[in-house]
Amino acid sequence: MSRRKVLVYRQLPPDQLARIEQAHDVVVANPRVDGQRDAFLNALPTVEGMIGSSYPIDEEVLKQAPRLKVISSISVGLDKFSLHAVGRRGIMLCHTPGVLTETVADLLFAMVLATSRRVAELARYVRDGRWDRSVGEDLYGWDVHGKTMGIVGYGRIGQALAHRAALGFNMPVLYHTRTPVPSGLPEGRALAVTLRDVLMGSDFLVLVLPLTEQTRGLIGPQEFALMKPGAILINGARGPIVQEAALLHALQHGPLRAAGLDVFDTEPLPVDSPLRTHPKVLALPHVGSATHETRQAMCEMATTNLLLALQGKPPLAAYAPVPSM
Numbered sequence: 001m002s003r004r005k006v007l008v009y010r011q012l013p014p015d016q017l018a019r020i021e022q023a024h025d026v027v028v029a030n031p032r033v034d035g036q037r038d039a040f041l042n043a044l045p046t047v048e049g050m051i052g053s054s055y056p057i058d059e060e061v062l063k064q065a066p067r068l069k070v071i072s073s074i075s076v077g078l079d080k081f082s083l084h085a086v087g088r089r090g091i092m093l094c095h096t097p098g099v100l101t102e103t104v105a106d107l108l109f110a111m112v113l114a115t116s117r118r119v120a121e122l123a124r125y126v127r128d129g130r131w132d133r134s135v136g137e138d139l140y141g142w143d144v145h146g147k148t149m150g151i152v153g154y155g156r157i158g159q160a161l162a163h164r165a166a167l168g169f170n171m172p173v174l175y176h177t178r179t180p181v182p183s184g185l186p187e188g189r190a191l192a193v194t195l196r197d198v199l200m201g202s203d204f205l206v207l208v209l210p211l212t213e214q215t216r217g218l219i220g221p222q223e224f225a226l227m228k229p230g231a232i233l234i235n236g237a238r239g240p241i242v243q244e245a246a247l248l249h250a251l252q253h254g255p256l257r258a259a260g261l262d263v264f265d266t267e268p269l270p271v272d273s274p275l276r277t278h279p280k281v282l283a284l285p286h287v288g289s290a291t292h293e294t295r296q297a298m299c300e301m302a303t304t305n306l307l308l309a310l311q312g313k314p315p316l317a318a319y320a321p322v323p324s325m
């Protein structure tokens with residue numbers, strides 16, 4: 001097999017980098033790191049494979065990479081890629097579904113618990129030396145068990161979250177997805193409903209669907225207006241699915257009691273973003289899959305995808321372009 005030029009545009013564990021170096025000529029250059037952007041741009045004209053995540057691989061980048069055949073993303077979400085250009089060019093775009101499902105569902109549930117039981121706020125209270133008497137009602141939280149869990153996007157992660165909610169916390173589940181799917185839960189524990197009904201019926205509304213042309217701005221003023229007073233929103237999907245101004249309004253004037261956000265319109269979250277310090281917001285730095293075990297598994301899968309695809313073999317998971325009509 002001939003050696004190809006591969007651009008690694010995000011840090012990879014040494015064992016995975018070594019697997020690629022054994023077979024191919026590697027340039028490591030992360031365009032987000034000071035001093036590496038030029039190396040990234042200089043590599044583009046001759047690369048045949050790329051592996052990385054987070055950085056937008058848009059039409060502009062793809063135009064500069066005329067020999068590119070394979071992109072292996074260390075993520076399940078593919079919103080950082082210009083899917084039209086990838087499809088048009090016949091580039092094989094691989095990703096890492098499945099290996100992160102349980103870990104992301106764990107974090108989503110952690111956000112449900114943390115927002116409702118005010119974990120971050122209470123920990124800060126102790127740390128700041130303010131625990132000089134028993135905690136008053138102003139710092140009480142709200143029960144999680146038995147409340148209604150609403151899930152928008154009932155794929156791998158949505159279903160793993162529903163299991164935690166229904167079977168671990170005795171929560172009735174409402175879920176919404178475009179294509180009807182069975183709940184995978186015992187009879188009567190979950191109901192497939194319209195988006196409107198999830199919004200109206202949920203105590204917790206968890207978003208875990210891809211960012212697409214259809215889902216951008218999906219949750220705006222009209223959707224917030226349908227939600228229960230005191231509902232909690234958890235966005236574990238992508239920032240732009242929620243309209244930020246409407247979110248801030250819903251936090252200030254209702255109906256939202258709190259929001260747990262792992263994702264934002266702009267990441268890293270700008271220093272002056274009102275979401276950074278909002279008292280009702282639990283903001284996390286996009287860490288749904290960030291455990292040692294899961295990130296290792298994702299990097300392994302992405303590396304395998306890259307190596308297989310460069311050999312002309314089917315990767316473990318790839319995006320299938322929608323054929324143009």
Ligand SMILES: NC(=O)C1=CN([C@@H]2O[C@H](COP(=O)(O)OP(=O)(O)OC[C@H]3O[C@@H](n4cnc5c(N)ncnc54)[C@H](OP(=O)(O)O)[C@@H]3O)[C@@H](O)[C@H]2O)C=CC1
Binds near residue numbers: 076158177180211287
């Ligand atoms: N915060 C983090 O760190 C992470 C975030 N994510 C996000 O979670 C998303 C889901 O991952 P995963 O569960 O593995 O993906 P899946 O593809 O298994 O599930 C996605 C679900 O969303 C549904 N969906 C897609 N479009 C719409 C729509 N317009 N309206 C309603 N439902 C829709 C899909 O069903 P159908 O198409 O039939 O409607 C499917 O049920 C990723 O795309 C990513 O954005 C993933 C990993 C980590």
Ligand SMILES: O=CC(=O)O
Binds near residue numbers: 074076077078288
């Ligand atoms: O956001 C993370 C992903 O894997 O997608």
